[in-house]
Amino acid sequence: MGLGKIARTFAADLQLSDDAVLYGAASRDLTKAKAFSKHHQSIKYYGSYKELAMDPDIDVIYVATPHPFHVENTLLCLEHGKAVLCEKPMGMDAREVKMMIDKAKSKQLFLMEGMWTRFIPATEKLLELIDEDAIGEVLFIRADFGFKGDGNPASRIYNKQLGGGSLLDIGIYPIYLSLLTLGIPKEINAMARMTETGVDSYCAMLFGYENSARAILESTVEADTPIEAYIYGKMGHIQLHSRFHHSQKISLFKDGQHTEVIKIPYTGNGYVHEIEEVNRCLYNGYTESKKLPHAISLELIKLMDRVKEQIGLFYGNL
Ligand SMILES: NC(=O)c1ccc[n+]([C@@H]2O[C@H](COP(=O)([O-])OP(=O)(O)OC[C@H]3O[C@@H](n4cnc5c(N)ncnc54)[C@H](OP(=O)(O)O)[C@@H]3O)[C@@H](O)[C@H]2O)c1
Structure with missing residues (x-):
């Protein structure tokens, strides 16, 4: 559709x-x-x-x-x-x-x-590594997603009527990663730069958690940024190579040493994995996915609502 x-x-x-x-x-x-x-x-x-x-x-x-x-x-x-x-x-x-x-x-x-992103094999591997304590307790994460947009104010990326702005379009990926790895933050700080069309062209976010973990996240349509993610734990860190939201390569560093590079290809353009999850759910008569339940989608949008409020991004009644 x-x-x-x-x-x-x-x-x-x-x-x-x-x-x-x-x-x-x-x-x-x-x-x-x-x-x-x-x-x-x-x-x-x-x-x-x-x-x-x-x-x-x-x-x-x-x-x-x-x-x-x-x-x-x-x-x-x-x-x-x-x-x-x-x-x-x-x-x-x-x-x-x-x-x-x-x-x-x-x-x-x-x-x-x-x-x-949830169904990309590299994401599954990341969750597995965290689960088996490969880097210890997660202390902070860093993730960015940026591309240089064409600046056309009528396009979906800039037009407010079409839900423009970097946060909702691509900022959602670093935020989703933070939700997957650290859960719901207690505190959110965000700062943005707005376009003449009234949407964010750059958004920097700092999330703070109950256990004092931190997430440093960025989205922008002003420049091509690395689109990488780093998850830092007490015993090492994991790098999700570019583009982290559908990565095919993970590096696992332990005690400051580069210990392992894991290549994990996905099928096709990477959408097959979510398609198969949908099929699995339908065959089993599920009304939601266990891996991406309704509650997570709700938490994700709630986080974006909190960021929107901080940066003064309002869509009103479109
Ligand atoms: N998962 C991902 O990797 C990914 C990647 C890109 C985008 N997305 C998401 O997918 C959605 C669509 O993105 P897109 O890049 O495919 O956008 P797009 O190229 O602009 O296509 C959107 C389509 O929506 C339809 N549409 C219905 N009402 C419209 C309206 N008032 N103005 C313009 N189009 C309208 C049009 O199809 P008809 O003319 O045929 O009706 C249009 O071709 C967005 O929500 C975006 O966040 C996801």
């Missing part, structure tokens, strides 16, 4: 999964939907999102529209009895995400946020 950039990449990965069939694609524009279909073995196509939601032969819909439309599009799918994989961020704020979760629960339908 929504045939933009990520929908094309996702559709390619869907073909790599043994358990999934790309059945149909919907655009607000019939000509565009038809062209997409032509590109993908003439799958069914629709000139409106509603027609897709109403097709009785569909099990699950991938919502790939800009963030402000996630709530409306997801509710449309759920209303018509469809399970949903909704792109990140699941909604614009906690109120929207809560509404989506409540609807999925009341309809007893599967709903998951497209936070693909």
Whole structure:
């Protein structure tokens, strides 16, 4: 649903999964939907999102529209009895995400946020290393995500009406990593630079935790940054090589010495792993993923709400 950039990449990965069939694609524009279909073995196509939601032969819909439309599009799918994989961020704020979760629960339908990082094999390995105490207790983490945007004020990246800004689009990844490794912070400090369109082009965040652990996080659309993550523990540290949110390489340093480089490739563009999680959940009749439960998506957006408040980023009623 929504045939933009990520929908094309996702559709390619869907073909790599043994358990999934790309059945149909919907655009607000019939000509565009038809062209997409032509590109993908003439799958069914629709000139409106509603027609897709109403097709009785569909099990699950991938919502790939800009963030402000996630709530409306997801509710449309759920209303018509469809399970949903909704792109990140699941909604614009906690109120929207809560509404989506409540609807999925009341309809007893599967709903998951497209936070693909959780299912990337390198992320699984990171969690395994932390779990087996490879670096000891985590003291602090550092993660950045930045790219140089084209500055076009009308584009999804800068346009407030389309949910623009670095925080919601890419800042979500360092924040998600902090949630995975350190949990919910007690204290949040954030500072941003805003664009003329009123969204953040740079955001620096410092999270503090009950046990005095720290997270130093950054997002920006002003420059290409390393997109790396470091997790520092009492006995060593782990580096998630670029791009950390879908890394294929981990370095494990113990006592200041470079001890191990672990290469962990993913399949296709990396989206296959989340696709397979969705399939696993559907086959098992689960309404949420154990690895990426509703509660985590809610905590994630709550963290972003706290950062938004600190930096004075308000989307209002779009
Ligand atoms: N997981 C990831 O790695 C990843 C990567 C990139 C983006 N994303 C997420 O995916 C979502 C879409 O990102 P994208 O880069 O694919 O965006 P995009 O290229 O702009 O595509 C978004 C699509 O949404 C549809 N849409 C519906 N209402 C719209 C409106 N009012 N204005 C513009 N488009 C509208 C359009 O499809 P139709 O014209 O066909 O209706 C459009 O092509 C975002 O929420 C983003 O955070 C995730």
